[in-house]
Structure formats: C-alpha cells, structure tokens
Amino acid sequence: MAEKTLTRMDLAEAVHAEVGLSRNDSADLVESVLQHVSDALVRGESVKISSFGTFSIRDKAARMGRNPKTGEEVPISPRRVLTFRPSHLMKDKVAAGNKS
Amino acid sequence: MIRSELIQKIADENPHLYQRDVEKIVNTIFEEITDAMARGDRVELRGFGAFSVKKRDGRTGRNPRTGESVAVEEKHVPFFKTGKLLRDRLNGA
Numbered sequence: 001m002a003e004k005t006l007t008r009m010d011l012a013e014a015v016h017a018e019v020g021l022s023r024n025d026s027a028d029l030v031e032s033v034l035q036h037v038s039d040a041l042v043r044g045e046s047v048k049i050s051s052f053g054t055f056s057i058r059d060k061a062a063r064m065g066r067n068p069k070t071g072e073e074v075p076i077s078p079r080r081v082l083t084f085r086p087s088h089l090m091k092d093k094v095a096a097g098n099k100s
Numbered sequence: 101m102i103r104s105e106l107i108q109k110i111a112d113e114n115p116h117l118y119q120r121d122v123e124k125i126v127n128t129i130f131e132e133i134t135d136a137m138a139r140g141d142r143v144e145l146r147g148f149g150a151f152s153v154k155k156r157d158g159r160t161g162r163n164p165r166t167g168e169s170v171a172v173e174e175k176h177v178p179f180f181k182t183g184k185l186l187r188d189r190l191n192g193a
Contacts, residue, residue, distance in 0.1 A: 004136075019121050038189065042189050050102070091178060
C-alpha cells in the first residue's frame with residue numbers, strides 16, 4: 001500500500017478527465033465547491049452529502065484546561081468545532097480497500 | 101445544505117455549464133476523495149481540512165446484551181481533520 005497524498009490539483013485533474021473542462025476551470029470549480037461547503041458551515045448549517053458523509057458543527061462549552069507541561073490552569077473559551085461523520089458507504093469502501 | 105443544494109449553487113454561478121455537468125463535477129470531487137481513502141491515500145485540502153485513514157487495532161469486544169466476548173478484527177476508518185483556516189473562520193476569525 002503505497003500511501004500518497006492528494007491535493008486540490010488531483011481533484012481538479014479528476015474533474016478535467018471526467019468532464020473535459022480545462023484544468024484551470026476545473027481547479028476553479030473544486031475551489032468553489034470547497035468554498036460553498038465552508039460558507040454553509042460557517043453559517044452554522046450542517047452539510048450532508050449523501051453516500052459521502054455529513055459535516056456538522058458542534059458548540060463546545062467553556063472549560064478549564066491545564067497545561068500538561070506546567071500543570072498551570074488555563075481557561076478554554078467556548079468554541080465551535082467541525083465534525084465529519086462518514087457515510088456507511090464510505091466506511092465500507094475504506095474498510096474493504098485497506099483490508100490487510 | 102445537502103448535495104442537490106450544493107449542485108444548484110454551483111450551477112447558478114456557472115450558467116455556461118450544463119446542469120448535468122455540474123452534477124458530474126460535484127460527484128467526481130467527492131468520489132475522488134472516497135476512492136483515495138479506499139486506496140489508503142490521504143487527501144489534503146489546505147485551509148479546508150484533510151481526509152485520512154486511521155487504523156483501529158483488533159480488540160476483544162463484548163456483546164452488550166449477552167455479555168459474550170467477541171473478537172473484533174482490526175479495521176480502517178475514514179478520518180477528517182479540520183484545516184486551520186476553516187477552524188478559525190468557524191470561530192469568527
């Protein structure tokens with residue numbers, strides 16, 4: 001299993017190969033998709049892509065944390081975090097594809 | 101927002117593209133990410149986040165109803181880590 005890292009460029013290349021748009025336009029569309037997903041999340045919406053997964057926002061309450069090195073208490077302010085829940089299809093594909 | 105709404109937004113912004121091509125574009129992007137992870141690859145989208153595969157070791161599980169021990173095999177699961185830019189934007193930066 002040769003582990004590789006894909007980037008926006010590889011996604012654009014796939015769009016280019018699949019739809020036949022120029023590499024430039026394909027790259028712009030990849031960016032646009034990521035931008036729309038991000039914008040929806042920033043507005044507080046969840047983003048549900050069937051057979052892929054769901055991105056959702058969770059509100060975390062403020063709590064006291066501790067610097068593990070110094071033991072010092074530090075306040076952690078309330079914040080919003082993003083969680084991704086993969087679809088069953090994705091889980092199955094990833095499990096099947098990486099079986100040793 | 102769901103997939104069809106995302107497709108509609110992209111279509112509205114790109115009136116020169118056929119709707120069915122916009123569908124294909126959006127589907128291709130998500131399929132490519134899934135296929136990469138199925139191969140054990142990572143997908144790193146700077147500013148947005150990174151998709152990777154994590155290995156879960158085999159363990160001895162228990163049937164919660166019967167209390168019976170069952171061997172749970174090692175498996176691989178998809179994982180997403182939010183990118184710094186998006187994390188900051190979510191918190192109003």
